[in-house]
Amino acid sequence: MEIKKIKNKAKREIPDYIEGYGEVKPYAGPFATEPTGRKYAPLKSFSRPGASKILNSIKEAIEKCEIKDGMTISFHHHLRNGDYVLNMVMDEIAKLGIKNLNLVCSSLTKAHEPLIEHIRNGVVTGINTSGLRGEIAKEISKKNILGKPVTFRTHGGRARAIEAGELKIDVAFIAAPACDKMGNMNGAEGKSAFGAMGYPMVDAQYAEKVVAITDNLMPFPLKRISIPMTQIDYVVVIESIGDPEQIATGATRITKNPQELLIAEKASEVLTASGYIKNGFSFQAGSGGASLAVCKYLKEYMQENNIKGSFAAGGITATMVEFLEEGYFEALLDTQSFDSAAAESMLKNPAHIEMSASMYANPHNKGCSAHQLDVMILSATEIDTDYNINSLTGSTGIIMGALGGAPDTAAGAKLTVVVAPTMRKRIPIVTDRVTTVVTPGETVDILVTERGICVNPKRPELIEILTKAGIQLKTIESLKEEIEKLTGVPEKKSLSETIVAVVEYRDGTVIDVVRQTK
Amino acid sequence: MEKRARRTMLFAPANNPKMLVTAHLYGADCVLFDLEDAVKYADKDAARDLLAEALKTIDYGDTEIFARINPLSTEFGKDDVRILVPSGLRKMRLAMCEKPEHVKELDELLTEVEKEYGIENGACKIQCSLETPLAVMNAVSIAVASPRVISISFGAEDFTRTMGAERTKEGKELFVARTMVVMAAAIAGIDAIDTVWADLDDEEGFKEEVKSSMNLGFAGKSCVHPSQIKIVHKIFTPNKEELEKSLEIVRAAEAANISKGGVITVNGKMVDIPVIAKAEKIVRLAKSAGMIK
Numbered sequence: 001m002e003i004k005k006i007k008n009k010a011k012r013e014i015p016d017y018i019e020g021y022g023e024v025k026p027y028a029g030p031f032a033t034e035p036t037g038r039k040y041a042p043l044k045s046f047s048r049p050g051a052s053k054i055l056n057s058i059k060e061a062i063e064k065c066e067i068k069d070g071m072t073i074s075f076h077h078h079l080r081n082g083d084y085v086l087n088m089v090m091d092e093i094a095k096l097g098i099k100n101l102n103l104v105c106s107s108l109t110k111a112h113e114p115l116i117e118h119i120r121n122g123v124v125t126g127i128n129t130s131g132l133r134g135e136i137a138k139e140i141s142k143k144n145i146l147g148k149p150v151t152f153r154t155h156g157g158r159a160r161a162i163e164a165g166e167l168k169i170d171v172a173f174i175a176a177p178a179c180d181k182m183g184n185m186n187g188a189e190g191k192s193a194f195g196a197m198g199y200p201m202v203d204a205q206y207a208e209k210v211v212a213i214t215d216n217l218m219p220f221p222l223k224r225i226s227i228p229m230t231q232i233d234y235v236v237v238i239e240s241i242g243d244p245e246q247i248a249t250g251a252t253r254i255t256k257n258p259q260e261l262l263i264a265e266k267a268s269e270v271l272t273a274s275g276y277i278k279n280g281f282s283f284q285a286g287s288g289g290a291s292l293a294v295c296k297y298l299k300e301y302m303q304e305n306n307i308k309g310s311f312a313a314g315g316i317t318a319t320m321v322e323f324l325e326e327g328y329f330e331a332l333l334d335t336q337s338f339d340s341a342a343a344e345s346m347l348k349n350p351a352h353i354e355m356s357a358s359m360y361a362n363p364h365n366k367g368c369s370a371h372q373l374d375v376m377i378l379s380a381t382e383i384d385t386d387y388n389i390n391s392l393t394g395s396t397g398i399i400m401g402a403l404g405g406a407p408d409t410a411a412g413a414k415l416t417v418v419v420a421p422t423m424r425k426r427i428p429i430v431t432d433r434v435t436t437v438v439t440p441g442e443t444v445d446i447l448v449t450e451r452g453i454c455v456n457p458k459r460p461e462l463i464e465i466l467t468k469a470g471i472q473l474k475t476i477e478s479l480k481e482e483i484e485k486l487t488g489v490p491e492k493k494s495l496s497e498t499i500v501a502v503v504e505y506r507d508g509t510v511i512d513v514v515r516q517t518k
Numbered sequence: 519m520e521k522r523a524r525r526t527m528l529f530a531p532a533n534n535p536k537m538l539v540t541a542h543l544y545g546a547d548c549v550l551f552d553l554e555d556a557v558k559y560a561d562k563d564a565a566r567d568l569l570a571e572a573l574k575t576i577d578y579g580d581t582e583i584f585a586r587i588n589p590l591s592t593e594f595g596k597d598d599v600r601i602l603v604p605s606g607l608r609k610m611r612l613a614m615c616e617k618p619e620h621v622k623e624l625d626e627l628l629t630e631v632e633k634e635y636g637i638e639n640g641a642c643k644i645q646c647s648l649e650t651p652l653a654v655m656n657a658v659s660i661a662v663a664s665p666r667v668i669s670i671s672f673g674a675e676d677f678t679r680t681m682g683a684e685r686t687k688e689g690k691e692l693f694v695a696r697t698m699v700v701m702a703a704a705i706a707g708i709d710a711i712d713t714v715w716a717d718l719d720d721e722e723g724f725k726e727e728v729k730s731s732m733n734l735g736f737a738g739k740s741c742v743h744p745s746q747i748k749i750v751h752k753i754f755t756p757n758k759e760e761l762e763k764s765l766e767i768v769r770a771a772e773a774a775n776i777s778k779g780g781v782i783t784v785n786g787k788m789v790d791i792p793v794i795a796k797a798e799k800i801v802r803l804a805k806s807a808g809m810i811k
Contacts, residue, residue: 258744262544265748450543486539486576 010437012512020148021502027511030411035364040165042208053235059092061234065209071170074104076199082246083111085175094123102126106199110134131402141398144516150501156361156408157506159202172207174200175241179214180222183232188347190216192242195337197226201356204231215241251318251341254296260289267419267448268297273469276374276415284314285377287338290419294377295319313369316342333369335360361408363506370412378406380420382434385476387441387456390434397495397517410443417446422483430480437512452479523547523806524709525738525754526747531556533565538572542581544744550584554613562594570605586611604635615646616653618663625664649673650680654695657702672699674713687723700735709737728753755807756800764797
């Protein structure tokens with residue numbers, strides 16, 4: 001077959017067919033690709049009165065689910081760096097001699113580094129994830145140990161792909177901090193509580209078989225149900241699903257780093273001048289230093305001007321919980337809780353609403369919260385003069401980050417503001433061409449750095465409003481030049497032709513690829 | 519004499535490359551790159567070279583840049599001047615300045631370096647740091663020791679140590695010294711800059727001290743952390759009413775051309791030179807606060 005190169009709307013040249021991924025639908029714009037066909041549905045199942053779902057071990061669950069070579073299995077990453085479950089399941093699968101599995105993870109963390117051995121031994125031959133860091137990422141970027149591309153999807157894109165049947169999950173393993181004998185579960189109670197369980201809500205609905213793995217079997221019926229027993233085949237009780245110290249600790253505090261605070265303060269000035277901060281506005285901010293710190297200044301402004309927002313969304317932190325409890329927002333929409341303060345709030349406060357990743361960000365359903373946002377604050381590893389954002393690879397080409405919900409919320413929000421320092425170590429953040437396009441520039445409105453503020457020329461009305469409000473703006477080209485006077489122009493790392501990862505846009509088109517480093 | 523707002527003077531160690539490229543971004547009126555206490559002995563040369571390169575290459579915009587040089591009595595002090603002035607440094611803080619002779623010694627060295635490098639005579643300015651009882655007692659003679667002296671600053675840590683006094687948040691033990699420093703600055707017609715507040719967790723205490731320093735007559739405050747800058751600026755921002763009155767006085771004074779003396783009437787009130795000077799200060803602070811252009 002002759003492989004042609006095509007240029008997508010993000011100006012990236014990619015092959016029209018990628019071995020190990022398949023045919024490429026090129027990215028054509030944030031809402032250009034519409035869905036067709038019907039949603040996927042798993043086989044019907046039935047339950048007999050009195051039948052038990054409780055199994056004695058993970059091994060028994062693997063056997064009962066009849067996991068075979070070549071199947072697709074899924075996991076969530078709500079336990080973050082404290083996750084024990086993925087490794088336990090994969091070790092059992094490896095012991096049973098099963099090979100060639102395709103993993104569908106909401107993200108992979110440093111807790112999952114034992115996967116490297118399973119990849120080397122052929123147990124795992126496919127990875128779908130939102131993020132990849134540490135040793136696995138290095139091994140894939142430098143040595144292509146998987147032998148075929150990883151598929152990166154956004155949080156909304158993953159939910160979409162599962163619902164569309166592009167990702168058919170044979171067996172979903174769901175770590176559950178609270179679960180009853182029938183598999184009703186939630187993520188907010190128990191010693192391993194992590195809060196909202198937005199990612200596996202989708203897996204449970206569409207996977208052929210679903211196994212709940214819990215360290216906290218509670219009396220039936222569980223009083224608060226995030227994923228219902230109607231979707232669960234088996235329940236396995238183990239001693240511990242994760243290390244509480246690494247799951248969610250305390251409350252995510254606002255940074256004290258003066259540079260991050262400076263950027264946040266400038267971003268807050270931009271937000272207030274933009275006119276978007278008014279009664280009933282909706283808001284989301286990433287949990288990173290500067291983006292979370294925007295909340296500190298925003299709160300002062302809301303207090304002084306007696307403004308109350310409608311909802312704050314996303315990954316929820318203690319800062320957002322304070323917003324809710326102190327009456328600055330009517331509600332929180334939570335797909336993933338970042339700290340135990342958020343998990344506790346979800347349990348006690350009915351206005352702290354749990355949502356699935358599909359309700360959060362899937363572009364191909366009948367309504368997601370990302371599309372209801374007025375203001376979104378994002379961070380970035382790199383941003384280019386077309387306002388494209390990279391949050392996945394470093395300037396050396398090595399995978400070290402995630403897509404997360406950034407492309408989803410940037411597309412949905414009325415105002416998308418990127419907060420970033422102009423340089424990290426000696427590497428400039430503003431470049432003429434990002435290493436990998438993750439969030440397309442046409443969905444990004446403003447860049448706020450410690451050295452200046454730039455507005456995407458695609459938003460001339462914003463330029464006018466901010467200028468009238470006395471905010472000094474720079475063109476992104478002049479900011480780049482200013483930074484390069486200090487850092488010099490870094491040499492671009494040359495990469496090989498081998499594709500080690502495909503970056504899907506939220507609608508399933510391909511926005512970029514990641515190539516193996518030389 | 520150049521008159522500009524010096525509400526905040528942010529300390530930044532000169533051996534920290536990141537601070538050399540970012541310190542001026544926090545909005546302080548002045549940044550003071552420290553070659554003295556913040557830099558350990560083994561790093562003195564490297565810090566000086568780093569600062570020299572920074573002065574040559576970085577555009578610090580409107581921020582007034584100072585360097586706290588090592589005392590001339592040390593092996594580093596004179597080289598600090600000889601290397602940094604040709605690199606662009608024009609304002610330096612003389613640490614542990616106790617008597618007018620210290621100022622004169624630096625003044626002579628600066629004259630020599632200016633001549634050698636073809637820099638306008640008198641272009642380099644000095645800020646004297648008064649940190650001991652002797653320095654405070656000599657404040658007036660130090661402040662008038664050279665036309666290069668543009669401000670004097672008060673350093674409370676060494677002062678209380680030398681006095682055997684206990685540093686308290688209320689600062690009663692510093693009241694007399696602070697007043698004397700402000701008086702000396704007023705006599706010389708220069709700025710007085712107050713000492714640092716180190717307890718970053720006590721924001722309320724910091725605010726109280728800044729208010730009290732401002733009321734005593736200090737032109738500004740030394741800051742050890744960027745988070746202090748906005749707080750100081752807010753306190754030093756005049757209220758609208760005060761500003762309107764001051765603008766009226768300044769305009770009337772300009773129209774009457776009475777800079778050399780005399781009295782005018784504004785809104786039925788007698789206005790003389792000290793009142794005009796105060797009004798000018800308020801207008802200057804309002805400009806710095808962005809209230810007027």
